[in-house]
Amino acid sequence: MPNDPLGEIVVIGAGGHAKVVIECLRHAGWNVIGCTDADPTPRSCAGVPVIGTDDALGRLRSEGVANAFCALGANRLRERVGGKLQDLGFALPSYQGPGAIVSSTVRIGAGVAIMPGAVINIDTVIGDFAIINTNANVDHDGVLGRAVHVGPGAALAGEVVVGDRSFIATGCAVIPQRRIGADTIVGAGSVVVRDLPSGVIAFGNPARVQREL
Known part of the structure; x- marks a missing residue:
């Protein structure tokens, strides 16, 4: 209700x-x-x-x-x-959609969309204007920058860092302690086992840089 x-x-x-x-x-x-x-x-x-x-x-x-x-x-x-x-002076509240599970220790910025079924675990930091989309998972001690988008069903393991404005597309998996730079796109279904730099498109299993943006 x-x-x-x-x-x-x-x-x-x-x-x-x-x-x-x-x-x-x-x-x-x-x-x-x-x-x-x-x-x-x-x-x-x-x-x-x-x-x-x-x-x-x-x-x-x-x-x-x-x-x-x-x-x-x-x-x-x-x-x-x-x-x-x-x-303009607007307040920018964040919200949690139905069925989302968010630890009380998570620090959430302004204007963050946490979609239905998402799970965000202990001591994670979510920057302003981020989207954690439907059924996405962000495990413990993650750090997501401003305007990051974690796509539906994507799974970020513990201590993953994602730079500002990066997009982790639908169904991606990121192993623990990886770092993804700012303004990077990780294609749908990719598996990130190595750090990725800023400003690139990467995809595959394992995810590899395909080109610069």
Whole structure:
């Protein structure tokens, strides 16, 4: 059952990721009043109206809407828009979707999406605007930077470090104590057994650098 009402919140984005975010926010007890999107065509997203482009955010803040959530899938864009929201004075709550299990010792930044069924274990640090997607697992003492995305079903073993804006795609496995640099993409189903540098695409079993970004 949803928690007690937490207040009004606006969601930035109106795509597939935003649909899941809206459902999770509602479950957590938020009243999602609308979405903004680059395409302002009147429509709904998960039953929530698209109320304009991001140009509407300043007006919404001045009208007393205090909370916002950036539901954009692209890591760099999510980080940039999240920073804009902070500059406008919005609070950026994080949430846990239904069935997520998060240790009380985990340190969670602003605007973090923890999707249904995710598991985050003891003494892990999650940076601002990160996404821990459906049924993903982050084991003990992990460190995930700003705007990281751990894809559905991915599993990070203990003491894994992931740099800012990196994407660990669906079904990846990372063995303990590996380090993945910033702005790196690890392709779906890959197995990371060695450290990966920043700014590369890597995939395979074992994951190997394929090219620089």
